[in-house]
Amino acid sequence: MLSAWRQRMAERLRQLARPRAPEPLPVAIGRRRVYVLPTRFGLFFAVLLLAMLLGALNYNNNPALLLALLLGATAMASMIVAHLQLSGLQVQALSAEPVPAGQAIVLHLALSAADPRPRRGLRVETGPAHAYLPAWRDSTVAILELPTQRRGWLPRQRIRLSSTQPLGLALAWAWVWPDSALLVYPAAEPQGPPLPSGQGQAERSRLSPAGEDVHHLRGYRAGDPRRAIAWKPSARRDTLLVREYEQPLGQDIVLDWASLSSLPYEKRIARLAHWVELAERESRSYRLTLPAQPPLGPSLGAAHRHACLRALALLPQAEAE
Secondary structure, three states: OHHHHHHHHHHHHHHHOOOOOOEOOOEEOOHHHOEEEEOHHHHHHHHHHHHHHHHHHHHOOHHHHHHHHHHHHHHHHHHHHHHHHHOOEEEEEEEOOOEEOOOOEEEEEEEEEOOOOOEEEEEEEEOOEEEEEEEEOOEEEEEEEEOOOOOEEEOOOOEEEEEOOOOOOEEEEEEEOEOOOEEEEOOOOOOOOOOOOOOOOOOEEEEOOOOOEEEEEEEOOOOOOHHHEOHHHHHHHOOOEEEEEEEEEEOOEEEEOHHHOOOOHHHHHHHHHHHHHHHHHOOOOEEEEOOOOOOEEEEOOHHHHHHHHHHHHOOOOOOOO
16 A cells, blocks of 8 residues: 555656756756755664754763764765766757567667766666666766667656765656657567568569679679689780679569468558568568558668568557457
8 A cells, every 4th residue: 555655756856856857968067957865774864863862962971972973964965966966967859779578678778968077876767677887987888778669659758866875865857758760570470481482573583603694795894703714705805804694583472461471460460560670681572561651672681671670660659350
């Protein structure tokens, strides 16, 4: 019961804290965005100081009174230092490479300081992910691994920066709410079937020293195999010439949404994601066709893979079956 009440109060305080909406990066953390409260140890220390003050006043013990006042001043100074650990920080950028749903997405949060003061004991948290930065001065990068569950855009989450340095008596914290969009790819079907047969309309080919048909002759370059040298044409032209062969690659592969009508909605997406990854591994040119979207490709490579997986990730979520 008490823990549920504390969670509700923490959520209300979080909603009242700055910022109250996503904001573009970079963001500077000013003194008005830093909040400070005593820790549990700080509360115990305050009770202990109060007992010392009462005892010193009751017995008119000046040395004990002086000690209690010095310890109180130290506690106040530690709260100021904890505030200064965060004041002046700048959150420069947030980046992450897309990953399939179910894998942890690795967030890189770039931090810098507006002044050369050393920063110690900084803790960076978002959801269940956290990172601890022991000591740094000018700039650093916090790396957090955030679990993912569903494809599509990852919900924008607040990031909390906090510190209890130098004595652990006070907790200083500030919130950052980046508006950076992070994408989660659909999870590929495990142990999926092989690629469908090529359905393109034209044969494709590429130049390869292991091909079958001679495409043209070109000048010799260092590293060319000796068996590729055309000796007779080289003798006629008094220079080394090399045969460039042509190797057929077959027809383009068409990954068609409509051809998987027998599968449930999300399994269609998983099957197409599996085929995209398989086509990339086998270096096969492919085209992806999705409902209400223009075809993607035919093409091959990292940019085409990202475009296809992004289109699959952003398909509407399936209704609960």
